[in-house]
Amino acid sequence: MPLAEIPLSAWRKRSQSFVFRGQPIRYWTAGQGEPLLLIHGFPTASWDWHYLWQPLAQRFRVIACDMLGFGDSAKPLNHTYSLLEQADLQQALLAHLQIEQPVHLLAHDYGDSVAQELLARHYEEKIEVASCVFLNGGLFPETHRPLLAQKLLLSPLGWMIGRAFTRDALVKSFRQIFGPDTRPSESEMDDFWSLVECNRGPRIMHKLITYIPERRVQRDRWVSAMQRGEVPLRVIDGEVDPISGAHMVERYRELIPDADTVLLPGIGHYPQIEAPVQVLKHYLEFRDHFVLPPRKVACS
Template sequence: MEQVITGHTTASRATQQVGTLEWWQQGGKWFSYEGHAIFSRMAGQGEPLVLLHGFPTASWDWNRLWPMLTQQYNVLVLDMLGFGFSDKPVPYDYSIEDQADLIEGWISGLGLKTVHLFAHDYGCSVTQELLARDQEGTLPFHIASICFLNGALFPEVHNPLLIQKLLCSPLGGLISRGLNRRIFERNFRRLLGPANPPDRQDMDDFWQLLTYNNGRGILHHLIHFMEERRCHRNRWVGALQHATQPMRLVSGMADPVSGAAMARRYRELVPNADVVSLRNVGHYPHFESPWDVFSAYREFRSQQ
């Protein structure tokens, strides 16, 4: 199954934005994980829907979908350890498996028995690990459905930017500490499609979240997830291939990192692949074209 949608205009996108980054932070709550403070937000009513963000951003990525999703679901989101408003400890052994432990403990602690997952980028890898645990019978809750947004589900077709490769190299510490606003903004804009470029306030918000609590200083530690994807490739791809719950990939096709090639690989390897392709949309579909993403997600859930 495949659908192709042309991304909406900037004006359409802007109408979906609510609040400010300060509003987002003030509406959150913190809880403790291994002695570290984790930022979270919860709102809405209905079936629990957990949102998982990407690298190097944070839960704020979902703010344009937030008012739409919370009208229909009980929506839960957090900043994973090392991201956004959560603690960014040094030293720390950051890993996808540890982030999955964080999500698992959070959901279990809330007493939820069944959840739906909606994941982007880095969060897709965390979701694959959770899905593998679900299949192994070790997860204390059931995953009812999964929707993916532009994640490196198949590392063999992942095409990282040069700066991401440098952060993974022996020079990673220097690159991380030397990252400035100009370099960040130039690379971030390369990830986005042509239809909905970010404005100055958008870039201020992304930069603030990245640098909050010395976030630049740990980027080279966080980005080792790219190697984890290669090491766990068979486990995580196998989880997709053996999944029994409904799954959908919503793919921004203008994404140079995890776009068209990743969608093609998904169709090749995942049985009965359900893919929605967004033309002119890049690596952050939920930021660039929120109405199209919401429409695709609402339709996906209506089929269950």
């Protein structure tokens, strides 16, 4: 049975706002139980999770924000965007919501890198991460295969490419990275474009794309954190994704001890949009396979 869609117009009405370092950030929360932080990808926003939102909220307290520079959040022009700052933002959101217990992570694409940073901070005792599931993303710089549009955004002409970025360019990119039978409809493309275009988003795309070289800088720290094995991890990956598909999962299995991976045949870069029923099934199966140890309680 297909999962119910949340129209973008309804999604936007459910948002709340808080201020992070002087910038307004839109966020969403629903449900009760263990906190589950959903971290979206580039160049879209938290609406990416709308098929999974209500089913997950039946079991967990789901939390998501449009990160700085994305979706309906602020997109300051004169700003140096950083994955590390986006991890700061996620922690600030948890603090704003007064969440102190260990948090579960479900991340995609750009959000995978933010989740990797949070995982590294877990081992530095700066946050408690209970589990982490990665959807398609560049977990290893050596396996990441950027699109031509991404390469152009990284070039010295990136600022011009970004300002000239249109809905048609987004459609062309998405046609390359979605599965052949699971491409978004024209209506969905309108909604994706609305989120990219909001607050004059194309003018900062060349600034956001710097996450690609930043991944290379942090690579060893992040991979070491994944190799520790103390936090349960799973990868749920669209197999035919040309950016981070089966080839990325193969590398994950080489580097991560006792690698827990799921490949989705015929699915591309956005499994939570293309195959939400399968993603939900494999996520809940993952969560049902482990039980958190009791929290340490200080005694005096």
